[in-house]
Amino acid sequence: MNAVEPLPLETHPERVRLRFEQDDGTVKEARVPIGTTVFDAASWNGVAIDSTCGGHGTCKKCKVRIESGEVAPTAIDFRAFSPDEIRAGWRLACRAAAQEDLVVDVPRDLATVLGATNEGRTRQTCRDLDLAARLAVLT
Numbered sequence: 266m267n268a269v270e271p272l273p274l275e276t277h278p279e280r281v282r283l284r285f286e287q288d289d290g291t292v293k294e295a296r297v298p299i300g301t302t303v304f305d306a307a308s309w310n311g312v313a314i315d316s317t318c319g320g321h322g323t324c325k326k327c328k329v330r331i332e333s334g335e336v337a338p339t340a341i342d343f344r345a346f347s348p349d350e351i352r353a354g355w356r357l358a359c360r361a362a363a364q365e366d367l368v369v370d371v372p373r374d375l376a377t378v379l380g381a382t383n384e385g386r387t388r389q390t391c392r393d394l395d396l397a398a399r400l401a402v403l404t
């Protein structure tokens with residue numbers, strides 16, 4: 266009888282681990298395919314990141330700080346952040362493709378305060394707040 270071969274230690278080498286640290290102390294971890302954006306990984310795992318463009322790279326609201334791991338800044342990051350912020354690890358989550366394990370600081374934002382936990386609710390919350398602000402100006 267042949268001996269059973271042990272399974273390789275890393276069964277999903279094409280995946281990376283993302284650890285989301287939120288300002289309220291909540292920590293969530295997820296394993297996602299290499300190349301997944303931080304924004305998508307957060308959305309899939311109930312971590313609210315501010316956005317009004319739904320991850321299309323136009324609103325520049327999805328600001329996160331990469332605490333550990335490397336994410337090369339994109340051209341839009343250089344328009345959204347100062348050189349010091351880039352050096353400190355600030356990136357737009359929807360442009361940040363995870364190529365390795367990352368620890369991501371997710372700042373507290375208005376959507377998070379209101380309890381939005383996914384992209385659709387975040388966008389709706391922002392629209393509702395915008396409408397409420399316009400009505401307040403008119404009244």
Ligand code: FES
Pocket residue numbers: 304315316317318319320321322323324325326327357358359360
């Ligand atoms: S979600 Fe709008 S720029 Fe990233």
